[in-house]
Amino acid sequence: MSSHPLRGACAIAGLGVTPQGKVYGSNAVGFGVDAVRLALEDAGLRREDLDGLLVNPGLSWGDMGMGSFQLQQALGLRDLRLTATMNLGGATASAMIAHAAQAIAAGTCTTVACVFSDAPLKPPSPKGGNGGGTGAAYRFGRGLEAAYGFFGVNAMYALVAKRHMHRYGTTQDHLGLVAVAQRLWANRNPAAQLHDKPLTLDDYHRSRWIAEPFHLFDCCLVSNGGLAVIVTSAERARTLRKPPVYVWGMGQGHLGGDPADTLTSGAVLAKQTAFPMARVDVADFDVVELYDCYTFTVLVTLEDYGFCPKGEGGRFVADRLRGPGEGLPVNTGGGQLSSFYMWGMTPVSEAVIQLRGEGGARQVPKHDVALVSGNGGVLSTHSTLVLSRLPS
């Protein structure tokens, strides 16, 4: 079987993660600068080595427009050969890396920083109060729908999850077990926002409701911070400071239609591109890092990659998501539910850490091949990466 020309052509050579969570004193552009500096340092590269910059602006970038140009100017980058401000929601991170790899393989640039940053959280006010949490940061109304009290993605996803429970018998316990398993991983990740907070299934059931069927711990965190990766050719990556993380496969899938009806993510389509390119099947992944805006998203994405038959996601997570040491290693840093929320960059960063063997107390023993997903909107956009520490 002939190899796909993109398979292993490029690698992630640098990873930069700023402090995450309730981190104040900077704005989104500032966090982006910090993340790129850290990623350059990690790779052993200089600013002048970059000739590409892709940016996914978080919500707090607002209407600044041309985010990648804003960040280029802030970083003082000259003579870029590739740039774009991209937004597929939570699918952007893996899509940026794919775009970078395609451009590098095509010879139009050599070394690309892919960046996400956001600063939706405000410092606590002197009068008390939390200065804005999930609801305040991600509030948006939609005209007629807002008139019915239908606000934001919590409500949108809740309607979809409820349909899944109705059609397939998915239970509240199934959702809770995703949260519990990911917290067990976070308890071993000192960088996780909820590192020090144990979570039992009882704790989960007792936590306050947000939008039924979602409890507080079904919903991802909100984080200030920045995260950048540097993509370059496999050849160049091998000369740099850190072990290369090779991009074996990439794909996207954007299904359209009503997610409350399809109950399906674009993973069903993206895997048809990514898995054959990478020459892997669903049984080949040592580490699985899935976009987890909600517990439900993990469950449905596992179904759509084929880890279990459609509709069996609830029973699968009850059986196989057990945290460190047993079952399938999914969201091994705690994910966006328990570690930090940098849109699709959270699963990307954890895959890089695991494949390099830098996972410390949470390191998965066999860590050759990782699956990474991104998901935007309400199962609206999807991107897949297959990454490996092995060149081929």
Add this chain to the structure above:
Amino acid sequence: MSAAAKPVPEVTPELASFFEAASRHQLVVQRCTACGALRFPARAACNHCMSREAEWAPVEGRGTVFSVAVMHQANHPGFEAELPYAVVVVELDCGVRMISNVIGCGARDVTIGMPVSVAWEKRSDEVTLPVWKPRQ
């Protein structure tokens, strides 16, 4: 002091016909004049045939609850007095789905598959909204 008012949706040009009909307690949805497909909310083109031509067509105010989310955060002061409240997707007998509320029963008594019929809630002098009540 009375409870805070719920938000009044803007009568945009694309929804003007919808609100005009609602003021007469007539439920309407968009109908593609090329292929006849019904749709809601208003869209720029038909999902089936991509035609840009559409009209507003009366439909029967009957349906079932397609999905439900019970909201425990108000996000707008107008909903605080009703917490928790249910947001539903109603699937009309004509096949179109719309976001709405169910009145006349508790938020947690709303179930998927529940038969409902339309009712009308006057939100302001200009805006009356379709809501839904359990149907026997």
